[in-house]
Amino acid sequence: MTHKTTGIVLRTVKYGETSIITTIYTELFGIQSYIVKGIRQATKKSGSREIFFQPAAILDLVVYHNQVKNLQYIKEYQWGFLYEHVLFSVVKNTVALYVVEMLLHCLKQPEANPELFYLVQDTFKQLDGGNDLLTANLPLYFALHLAGELGFKIQGGYSTATPVCDLAEGQFTSEPPNHSYYLDGRLAQHTSQLLSIHFYNDLENIRLSKEVRRELILAYQQYFTLHVSDFGEIKSLPILHQILG
Numbered sequence: 001m002t003h004k005t006t007g008i009v010l011r012t013v014k015y016g017e018t019s020i021i022t023t024i025y026t027e028l029f030g031i032q033s034y035i036v037k038g039i040r041q042a043t044k045k046s047g048s049r050e051i052f053f054q055p056a057a058i059l060d061l062v063v064y065h066n067q068v069k070n071l072q073y074i075k076e077y078q079w080g081f082l083y084e085h086v087l088f089s090v091v092k093n094t095v096a097l098y099v100v101e102m103l104l105h106c107l108k109q110p111e112a113n114p115e116l117f118y119l120v121q122d123t124f125k126q127l128d129g130g131n132d133l134l135t136a137n138l139p140l141y142f143a144l145h146l147a148g149e150l151g152f153k154i155q156g157g158y159s160t161a162t163p164v165c166d167l168a169e170g171q172f173t174s175e176p177p178n179h180s181y182y183l184d185g186r187l188a189q190h191t192s193q194l195l196s197i198h199f200y201n202d203l204e205n206i207r208l209s210k211e212v213r214r215e216l217i218l219a220y221q222q223y224f225t226l227h228v229s230d231f232g233e234i235k236s237l238p239i240l241h242q243i244l245g
Contacts, residue, residue: 002062003028006080008120009057010100012050014040021071022053023104027117029065031107034074052077056086056096056124081121086128091135094243095127098139098236105231106150106224116149126200136213136244137194137203143220144194152227158192165191167223181226183219190216214241 005028012022019037026032039049052059062076086092103120123142127135147153147170156162156172164173165183172192176182183191190208197203208216217237225231 002075003065005061005063007059007061009053009055009059010104011055012053020053025103025107025117025120027114028112030111030113032072032110033070034063034072036074054087055100058121058124081125083128086124091243092127094239095135095138096124098240099123099142101234101236102143102146105234106146106228113149119145119149130200131204134200134203137206139240140194140216140220141197141203147223154195157196158189163188167219168226181222186212187215187219213244
């Protein structure tokens, strides 16, 4: 049986001489692995079709799905959204790869989560058309809202009564906890501000220094390490720090 679904490419590796195996986050089935045969054979008429399976590509798919198999097959594919910048701009592509890597570290089981899928899809679309400030702040926004969709949103907000963000407990509190995993001062304030945003365009109004942005993204990685089993190291972070001034 075949199914139509939108999918976001997360990773692609070569398989055999002419094929690939691609990991795609799908709207219908969650994260899935697909084999695409013969795609690395360029033809005079269509050229190489590997471009469809770059990380962050959004595709409309017709797929075969068998629940008992780990490797599925794609029958048809075409662009679901045509990027103007994400696949070609060094800065935007670096942000996109960070988002992709976060998903690869968090999505452990092939379960559908439509709200998370729409968050990811909207994030990439907004990244494509956003200005420099939106692009720079997007990794922070995405990390916090990804946590929310995965079930461990930071609760509460910054105030004079709750000026500390406890990362281990995932909430704003009145006093620093008896461990080092917390934010206070301006870092707690910025976190509360980012949590309160519901429209991507509001990211264009948040001005952060390179140092503050670096401290926040590292803190959010620690937050995921505390709440996601075997989260691991995000290898794209050093490049992200370099390009987001």
